[in-house]
Structure formats: structure tokens, C-alpha cells
Amino acid sequence: MHSKKFNLNIKEKNGKINIYLYIHFERGAFMNIAIITGASSGIGREFAIQLNKKEKFDEIWLIARRVQKMEALSNEISVKTKILPLDLTKSEDIEKFSLELEKEKPNIRYLVNSSGYGKFGSYDEVSLTDSSQMIDLNCKALVMLTLHSIKYMTKGSKIINMGSASSFFPLPFLNVYASTKAFVVHYSMALHEELKPKGITVTVVSPGWVKTEFFDRADNNDHVHGPRYYKPIYEAKNVVKKALKDAEKGRKESVLGAYTRFHRFGGRFFPRGLMLHFWKKMQKR
Numbered sequence: 001m002h003s004k005k006f007n008l009n010i011k012e013k014n015g016k017i018n019i020y021l022y023i024h025f026e027r028g029a030f031m032n033i034a035i036i037t038g039a040s041s042g043i044g045r046e047f048a049i050q051l052n053k054k055e056k057f058d059e060i061w062l063i064a065r066r067v068q069k070m071e072a073l074s075n076e077i078s079v080k081t082k083i084l085p086l087d088l089t090k091s092e093d094i095e096k097f098s099l100e101l102e103k104e105k106p107n108i109r110y111l112v113n114s115s116g117y118g119k120f121g122s123y124d125e126v127s128l129t130d131s132s133q134m135i136d137l138n139c140k141a142l143v144m145l146t147l148h149s150i151k152y153m154t155k156g157s158k159i160i161n162m163g164s165a166s167s168f169f170p171l172p173f174l175n176v177y178a179s180t181k182a183f184v185v186h187y188s189m190a191l192h193e194e195l196k197p198k199g200i201t202v203t204v205v206s207p208g209w210v211k212t213e214f215f216d217r218a219d220n221n222d223h224v225h226g227p228r229y230y231k232p233i234y235e236a237k238n239v240v241k242k243a244l245k246d247a248e249k250g251r252k253e254s255v256l257g258a259y260t261r262f263h264r265f266g267g268r269f270f271p272r273g274l275m276l277h278f279w280k281k282m283q284k285r
């Protein structure tokens, strides 16, 4: 895959035999890169900042729809960036991503899948379009980007997928979003096992509430039902710091904070009815 071509040329001149070895490396064969989706804001943006400080890349590829935000980020970090303005709910844009990889043939050291969104509300308050697009972005796009990228990964490469604490048990009034994140967690953990022989790790990050633009889209007063308060709320920089440490150790999960870890424990070992009771207490009605 690393696209080397060898040519051996043997020439005889004045009774001497000269052997010439030509090695042709295709463009990008040595280009170490990180790819970050959702790079225009919040957690994705923070991954770009911290990865740039942590490791030396030839390029960081930034993916989201808002170009200006990614340009501003690009000016903030020292490494060369490639801005890919893609709407990952569109299959033609996923195809553009795959073509870009084919053209550059990079060595992907990190793939961070952070693009994602949620909508709060009951089943009849969340539009059909949103229900469908949450699945397209949070699940389908994440899988497609991962599958296209694995071909360009080598031993030590890392995939970091954004899950959520909402994956720990079924959540009324957040039902599609929480279910997409349960998908991400299961998919990531299973893939982690499958990729072990290649030395590639997958870390799924499942934070509780994080202070980002997420809420502008999730909770923009177009619904009655949904969470009443967001406490405790974490800083994106702390979520990302922990995620990068866990990814470095090859861990399959990253969960920041005792409160969030308690929820994970509850989801696994407490009766579902009890967890739903606590969750419902946090809801508007």
C-alpha cells in the first residue's frame, strides 16, 4: 500500500558492470497526518489544538461544513492543515473524502470522528429530517470515514470515536441520539478487537455534558420535553486531554469524571427501571 516501485537497471560499460536501483515513492507515502471531523467547533476543534501540541504531523486534515471556523483554527495551530468542507450526511461528500485519500495516499496516524449532533424532545417533537440525519452523521458517516481510512493506517495508528454517556442506557426524550451513540460504542469496541492484529487501536470517548455549541442545536426551544439541567458540565479541553491519554495507552474506552463513570456502572449493573427513574427526574414535562 505504501506505493513504492522498484526498478533495477544493470549496465555494462568499459568492462565494468554498473547496477542502478531506482525507488519511486508515490506522493504522500511518507506524509503522517491526523484527520479530525467536527473540527469547526467544540471537542473536534480541541482535538486539533491538543494533537498539534502533542505530536509532529506533516498535515492535519480538518473536516466540517463551516470553512471560516476551520480557517480560524488553522491560523491558530502551527502545523500545515488541509481544510475539507464536507457535509458528512451526503454520500457524495464521503466519496470526495475517499478520493482525497486515494490522491494523497497519506499515512494516517490519528482519525478522530467528532462530527455529530443531537436533538432533544419526544418522538413527535424531533423532525423526521433530524431523526434521519442524526443516524446518517453519528453512525453512517463515522463508519464510512473509518472504513475508508483503515486502508491508510499502519501499526500504532489510532482511531478515536466520539460516543457519549447517553449510550449507557435507553434515554426517553433523547431516544434517537442516545441510540446512535450506543451504536458508536458497540461498533468501536468490536472494531478495536478486530484491528488488534494490525496494531491499530480504537478508543471510544463517552463524556457526560460538555460545554460546546452542541446545545445550540440540541436545545433550541423547539420542544417541550428534554433534559432540564446540564450538571455537571465538563470542559472540552479536559475531555480531550483524557481521551488522548487513553488512546495513547491503547484503551478501548475513555470516560472522564466520577459522575459519568457512575452512570456507566449503573447502566451495566443496575436495573434499567432504576436508571430510567433517575433520568426522568431530570426531564422537563
Ligand SMILES: NC(=O)c1ccc[n+]([C@@H]2O[C@H](COP(=O)([O-])OP(=O)(O)OC[C@H]3O[C@@H](n4cnc5c(N)ncnc54)[C@H](OP(=O)(O)O)[C@@H]3O)[C@@H](O)[C@H]2O)c1
Pocket (backbone or CB within 6 Å): 037, 038, 039, 040, 041, 042, 043, 044, 063, 064, 065, 066, 067, 069, 086, 087, 088, 089, 113, 114, 115, 116, 117, 118, 137, 162, 163, 164, 165, 206, 207, 208, 209, 210, 211, 212, 213, 214, 215
Ligand atoms: N457537548 C456534549 O455535551 C457532548 C456530550 C457527549 C458527546 N458529544 C459528542 O461529541 C461530538 C462533538 O460534539 P461537540 O460537543 O463538540 O458539539 P459541537 O461544538 O456542536 O460540534 C459538532 C461538530 O460537528 C460538525 N458537524 C455537524 N453537522 C455536520 C455535518 N452534516 N457534516 C460534517 N460535520 C458536521 C460541526 O461542524 P459544522 O457545523 O461546521 O459542520 C461541528 O464541528 C459529537 O459527536 C457529540 O455527539 C457531545
